[in-house]
Amino acid sequence: MGKRNLAETIRETTRRHLEEENGLLLGQSVSAVGWVNGTVPDTRGIVELPMTDVAGAGFAVGAAMVGRRPFFVIRFQDFLVLNGSPLINYAAKVKELHGQSAPVFIRAIAAEGIGPVHSTVLHGMFMHFPGFKICAPMSPGEYEKIYTSFMKDDDPYYVSEHRFAYQNKEEFEDIIRDDADITIFLASSPRLFAAEASKTLEKEGTKCNIIHLLWLKPFTCSEAVIRGLKKSGKGLVIDAGHEICGASRSIAYELGMASGVMVHALGLKDHTKCLCPPLQNKAPEVDEIVAKVRNILKLK
Amino acid sequence: MQRSCDLNVEKGIAESFSPETSLALWQKMCEVRYFEQGAVDAIKAGEINYQVYLSSGQEAAAASFSLCINKYQVFAQHRAHDIFLTFGAPPEMLRDELRGLPSGCSRGRAGSNCLQYHENGMHMYGHHGLIAENVPLGVGAALGNNKQTLCIFGDGSAEEDYVSPSLGFAATHKLPVLFVCMDNNYSILTKTEVRRSWNMNEVAKSYGLPAVDIADDPWTVLKHTRELSTQLPAFINIRVCRGYWHAGVGIDGTLEWDRFNMVKHELNELGLADKAAKIETSVCKKMEQIWAKEILLKPLEKQLEDI
Numbered sequence: 001m002g003k004r005n006l007a008e009t010i011r012e013t014t015r016r017h018l019e020e021e022n023g024l025l026l027g028q029s030v031s032a033v034g035w036v037n038g039t040v041p042d043t044r045g046i047v048e049l050p051m052t053d054v055a056g057a058g059f060a061v062g063a064a065m066v067g068r069r070p071f072f073v074i075r076f077q078d079f080l081v082l083n084g085s086p087l088i089n090y091a092a093k094v095k096e097l098h099g100q101s102a103p104v105f106i107r108a109i110a111a112e113g114i115g116p117v118h119s120t121v122l123h124g125m126f127m128h129f130p131g132f133k134i135c136a137p138m139s140p141g142e143y144e145k146i147y148t149s150f151m152k153d154d155d156p157y158y159v160s161e162h163r164f165a166y167q168n169k170e171e172f173e174d175i176i177r178d179d180a181d182i183t184i185f186l187a188s189s190p191r192l193f194a195a196e197a198s199k200t201l202e203k204e205g206t207k208c209n210i211i212h213l214l215w216l217k218p219f220t221c222s223e224a225v226i227r228g229l230k231k232s233g234k235g236l237v238i239d240a241g242h243e244i245c246g247a248s249r250s251i252a253y254e255l256g257m258a259s260g261v262m263v264h265a266l267g268l269k270d271h272t273k274c275l276c277p278p279l280q281n282k283a284p285e286v287d288e289i290v291a292k293v294r295n296i297l298k299l300k
Numbered sequence: 301m302q303r304s305c306d307l308n309v310e311k312g313i314a315e316s317f318s319p320e321t322s323l324a325l326w327q328k329m330c331e332v333r334y335f336e337q338g339a340v341d342a343i344k345a346g347e348i349n350y351q352v353y354l355s356s357g358q359e360a361a362a363a364s365f366s367l368c369i370n371k372y373q374v375f376a377q378h379r380a381h382d383i384f385l386t387f388g389a390p391p392e393m394l395r396d397e398l399r400g401l402p403s404g405c406s407r408g409r410a411g412s413n414c415l416q417y418h419e420n421g422m423h424m425y426g427h428h429g430l431i432a433e434n435v436p437l438g439v440g441a442a443l444g445n446n447k448q449t450l451c452i453f454g455d456g457s458a459e460e461d462y463v464s465p466s467l468g469f470a471a472t473h474k475l476p477v478l479f480v481c482m483d484n485n486y487s488i489l490t491k492t493e494v495r496r497s498w499n500m501n502e503v504a505k506s507y508g509l510p511a512v513d514i515a516d517d518p519w520t521v522l523k524h525t526r527e528l529s530t531q532l533p534a535f536i537n538i539r540v541c542r543g544y545w546h547a548g549v550g551i552d553g554t555l556e557w558d559r560f561n562m563v564k565h566e567l568n569e570l571g572l573a574d575k576a577a578k579i580e581t582s583v584c585k586k587m588e589q590i591w592a593k594e595i596l597l598k599p600l601e602k603q604l605e606d607i
């Protein structure tokens with residue numbers, strides 16, 4: 001068997017969780033319609049939820065409180081506006097208030113190009129609330145890393161997945177170079193376009209540091225990265241969510257404060273994601289990343 | 301079904317219980333009543349500065365639960381001093397929670413409407429202030445550990461979007477959950493008849509749950525709780541009268557019925573007047589000590605030191 005892609009890794013990680021860790025997986029129609037892009041294994045511990053998008057999250061949180069560490073599958077992150085209350089108001093607060101815990105593993109899955117309430121990334125909204133650990137794994141190794149971390153932790157995890165990454169088998173590497181003109185930090189689906197954008201820019205003579213963000217909250221950054229950012233003198237954070245009050249601006253602020261460097265942000269425009277191009281308001285891909293860098297560096 | 305103090309209460313039911321049981325019910329009712337009397341006095345004296353949600357008037361049902369299902373994991377709502385106290389959590393910890401002290405049951409961080417207690421075999425989870433949020437949580441816990449679970453909510457909370465599907469999910473998965481609606485006929489100040497045309501018993505029955513609609517006579521509650529505890533998931537609607545305002549210590553006129561005094565009267569009829577009076581006096585004294593001025597007026601630094 002060759003290397004596993006991300007979807008297969010999620011499925012096998014889940015299988016281990018259900019078969020060996022007494023875990024549960026809750027979600028709507030998870031054992032149909034392609035088993036959530038092949039990420040759900042056919043094994044015990046799967047609970048088909050009825051189409052109840054507030055109570056369903058409550059069931060998952062209740063199961064978490066009694067130690068079952070449930071995976072709670074949300075096919076489209078948009079649905080988390082409905083499912084959010086038990087997660088935000090109970091799971092994420094129960095530790096600080098009562099010293100109890102509700103470690104639920106929220107598989108918040110994103111997509112692109114399928115309309116106004118099936119294409120959104122909401123990790124930025126959840127970053128707003130205290131009590132969550134928030135990550136956006138885009139590779140098999142990253143997924144295994146965050147699962148291991150979850151099993152040692154007692155916080156609810158918001159795991160921001162993206163369908164664009166499901167076939168990915170490769171790991172991402174940061175690039176920090178002495179002669180960089182700008183340091184680009186990327187989260188979620190834009191990461192998949194980082195290498196190509198960087199190549200395009202290099203052809204024009206612009207050299208980029210590329211930093212991949214797995215953990216969005218709590219957000220930490222190594223000394224080496226801050227040094228690289230300082231040396232390059234300019235920063236940019238790119239994310240798949242809306243820019244206003246989103247992860248891109250929030251992390252840009254933290255990096256700016258940590259480095260004293262002006263760090264820009266690029267997320268979605270303040271518009272609805274419509275079905276048809278050019279109004280899809282897609283997450284930044286190569287062209288948009290390149291254009292933003294040129295703009296920051298005042299090129300062309 | 302018409303709301304009344306004797307809704308589905310069999311005549312003479314109290315006589316079918318042992319004197320010990322009747323007195324134990326009374327003891328529990330007194331614990332809630334006199335604890336809260338102390339709290340009310342402390343609030344009026346300005347010694348508590350946070351909001352409280354009082355159970356007085358409704359305490360009979362919790363007293364009954366505490367005699368038969370006190371090992372259940374409980375997912376209670378905002379008005380839950382009665383469950384906390386009758387199920388055996390320490391009144392001192394409730395007192396200090398109401399005062400926002402680190403010696404409170406949630407270290408003073410959560411307050412009257414968010415009570416939790418997880419010691420001495422008790423598993424009481426509360427909500428965080430969103431009415432009925434505890435209901436799906438309790439159902440999820442029952443799914444997770446298959447333990448008998450009590451989910452309590454009010455007649456207003458019963459209307460929240462997530463309550464009906466919780467009954468449905470418990471029915472589908474045959475979860476051991478007892479759902480209880482403490483029906484005082486008010487959501488804050490809005491009467492049920494103004495809010496909806498349907499009743500919760502019919503909703504529960506439509507999901508296939510056995511359901512009863514009864515007044516808060518503690519013997520009746522005890523009987524039905526025992527019966528339904530072998531047929532979970534099940535639903536009980538209990539007609540109660542809230543003694544105080546929705547929040548705080550105000551009182552609006554006289555109670556529709558006064559269960560506390562009705563029970564006292566019934567104990568007299570059962571020939572238990574002396575014993576009941578002794579219990580009442582001793583509980584009253586205990587609660588006076590818990591709320592003693594020396595404790596409340598001790599400077600905060602000294603109290604924290606003691607803790």
Ligand SMILES: Cc1ncc(C[n+]2csc(CCOP(=O)(O)OP(=O)(O)O)c2C)c(N)n1
Pocket residue numbers: 378379429430431453454455456457458482484486487488542546
């Ligand atoms: C989700 C939510 N909606 C509204 C409120 C405001 N609220 C607090 S208590 C209450 C009434 C609840 O009535 P009921 O469930 O019958 O319980 P009772 O207070 O009568 O014991 C309301 C509407 C709230 N706290 N949470």
